[in-house]
Amino acid sequence: MASTNTAVTRLPDGTVLPTRSPLAGWPAVVSVMLGIFSIFTTEILPIGLLTMIGSSFTVSDGMAGLMMTMPGFLAAVSAPVVTVATARIDRRLMLCVFMLLLSVANLLAAAALDYWLVLLSRAVVGVVIGGFWPIGAGLAERLVPAESVGRATAVIFSAVPLGSVLGVPAGTFIGDLAGWRTAFVAMGVLTVGVLVMPPLPPDRATRPSVLRGMFGNVDTYTYVTPFLEQVTGISPQLITVFLLIYGAAGIAGNFLGGAMAARRPRAAFGVAAGMIAVAALLLPVLGRWELGVAALLVVWGIGYGAVPVSSRTWFAKAAPGAPEAVSVLFTASFQATVSLGALAGGFTLDRTSPSTVMTLGGITAVLMVMTVGAHFARRSAWSEGT
Numbered sequence: 001m002a003s004t005n006t007a008v009t010r011l012p013d014g015t016v017l018p019t020r021s022p023l024a025g026w027p028a029v030v031s032v033m034l035g036i037f038s039i040f041t042t043e044i045l046p047i048g049l050l051t052m053i054g055s056s057f058t059v060s061d062g063m064a065g066l067m068m069t070m071p072g073f074l075a076a077v078s079a080p081v082v083t084v085a086t087a088r089i090d091r092r093l094m095l096c097v098f099m100l101l102l103s104v105a106n107l108l109a110a111a112a113l114d115y116w117l118v119l120l121s122r123a124v125v126g127v128v129i130g131g132f133w134p135i136g137a138g139l140a141e142r143l144v145p146a147e148s149v150g151r152a153t154a155v156i157f158s159a160v161p162l163g164s165v166l167g168v169p170a171g172t173f174i175g176d177l178a179g180w181r182t183a184f185v186a187m188g189v190l191t192v193g194v195l196v197m198p199p200l201p202p203d204r205a206t207r208p209s210v211l212r213g214m215f216g217n218v219d220t221y222t223y224v225t226p227f228l229e230q231v232t233g234i235s236p237q238l239i240t241v242f243l244l245i246y247g248a249a250g251i252a253g254n255f256l257g258g259a260m261a262a263r264r265p266r267a268a269f270g271v272a273a274g275m276i277a278v279a280a281l282l283l284p285v286l287g288r289w290e291l292g293v294a295a296l297l298v299v300w301g302i303g304y305g306a307v308p309v310s311s312r313t314w315f316a317k318a319a320p321g322a323p324e325a326v327s328v329l330f331t332a333s334f335q336a337t338v339s340l341g342a343l344a345g346g347f348t349l350d351r352t353s354p355s356t357v358m359t360l361g362g363i364t365a366v367l368m369v370m371t372v373g374a375h376f377a378r379r380s381a382w383s384e385g386t
Contacts, residue, residue, distance in 0.1 A: 026144065028139070029152045030155070033155055035159075036159035039133070041166075042105070044164070047225060048240070049171060050226065052180045057114070070123055070125075071125045074125075075133070077332075079133070101127070102125065105125045106121070106184045106185070107185065109184045129335060137157075137312055160308050176236050224246075227354035227355070230354050231353075249301025250301040252305065256302065258306075258310075260310070268313075271303075272306035273303070276365040279303065279362075284358050311334070
């Protein structure tokens with residue numbers, strides 16, 4: 001694909017920036033979105049297949065939850081390491097390499113004869129997440145004109161709820177129909193391909209010193225399938241429908257959250273956290289009825305759909321001069337949170353019940369709301385209207 005540059009813009013300090021044509025960068029934006037969709041779907045694919053995979057290797061649901069914990073921990077560690085190590089390599093090349101690794105990881109999981117091989121494949125997924133997300137999440141401003149960056153960012157992060165609305169239900173359906181291994185094969189085939197985007201030479205290479213400077217400024221969903229099976233008592237076929245409801249709500253939440261985050265990212269994040277808290281805390285109470293579960297999954301989905309785009313926007317406004325470094329910290333913190341939540345949830349599930357897991361998740365979301373409130377109270381407004 002030809003370069004998107006059509007002219008140049010000179011900043012007051014003498015820096016020359018390319019002026020991007022209104023349409024040329026959008027195919028690349030969609031490509032990044034599809035890449036993140038593949039990665040996110042692979043990351044959360046075990047959610048709908050958790051009990052199926054656990055039974056296949058005779059491990060508990062909590063132990064099977066390590067498939068969610070492993071990628072998150074590896075992503076949190078590999079995000080800064082991989083980004084710094086590859087800082088001077090064309091970003092398009094790196095994105096394509098990560099897609100190839102993702103395909104290999106999925107096919108390895110599908111062929112695994114022992115559970116440790118599945119975990120090894122999930123470790124590779126973690127490295128892919130840690131490498132792809134910091135690059136892809138911050139590309140919007142390099143691909144489209146300044147006035148379109150907000151919309152492009154929302155499109156890129158729509159991959160997260162799309163993974164929930166399409167990837168997980170489809171994977172669960174395929175797993176029920178042809179076995180969980182077939183679901184991983186399908187993902188491996190889906191990720192094979194070349195991303196359509198212009199050459200992306202390194203821009204403001206991320207050095208360790210940049211990350212160190214930024215540090216000074218700046219998951220209960222894993223176990224929803226056991227909850228639906230054990231507490232609500234619905235069939236595996238119907239679980240796919242409920243996951244679809246959650247994902248559809250997530251798509252709406254992504255774009256609603258993106259619109260609000262463009263003006264007030266901190267408030268958008270706080271509202272999203274509040275919705276997750278309400279849904280998770282009420283699930284043990286209303287989750288015994290299908291209608292109650294469906295309604296709460298809508299609330300939860302809208303809230304969670306808004307989290308990535310609002311938190312990434314908040315990070316970006318905190319450090320506007322280092323977009324890739326921002327993405328590194330966003331990826332590391334986001335993935336560390338997911339993996340710790342999955343680990344704590346698995347430990348709790350094996351010793352108590354799915355309802356307890358939901359309650360603990362709700363309490364954690366309440367703490368998120370309190371943290372945002374404390375940030376408001378300190379009036380640490382680094383940008384007007386946050």
